[in-house]
Amino acid sequence: MKARNALLPVLAAGALIFAGASLAQDNTGQTPPPSQDTMQQAPAPAQTSAPAQTPPPDVTVRSVPPAAPQVAPPPPFSQLSGGSKWITEEQAAAYPPLANDFLNASHHGTRVSKAQYEAWIKQVQ
Template sequence: MKARNALLPALAAGALIFAGASFAQDSTGQTPPPSQDTMQQQPAPAQTPPPDVTVRSVPPAAPQVSPPPPFSQLSGGKKWITEEQAEAYPPLANDFLNASHHGTRVSKAQYEAWTKQVQ
């Protein structure tokens, strides 16, 4: 890589930082002081008390989950449940990596241990 190609990103970043700092100094956000004419015409703002705000929050109800189906139903009569087969039971699909111990399929023993853990 040529030296000028390596310096280009650094120069661009420096230019953006400098431009941002310059812009921040220029925009103070202050308005000029009002003249005597405008001060006489404006009525005094009314003081109103802040409104009373009540916030009530409750956690959502826990989702109702049906009991886990038998292993043979999910596996289709095979010795394993694949990730695609696990989608038939959403809680297993959501927790597939845990149930399979970061594998690609769930054995009957892993499924039974997972169902005990979930209940």
């Protein structure tokens, strides 16, 4: 490898670093610091009586969680299943807690058996 080929990436990296540093020091849109002359000529601030500072009032916030919703007891398996061996997701919609927890009750399946339903009832209670 020639020396100039190895030098090119180093020079490019140096140029990028220099460009970044010069952009970081850009003062465009900023006012220059005041000079000695302008600091001596600045008028003294007017003496005004400011209102007395009062401490902020003490605020007490009391909050309680809302009452838990009252849920009806779970219906019998035969009522939800319509006499079949399974409860489908559409049939579970008749009992909202089961519909909300259908994936858990069905063990990520598409239907709930009687044994799964009874185990789910024990888990919920």
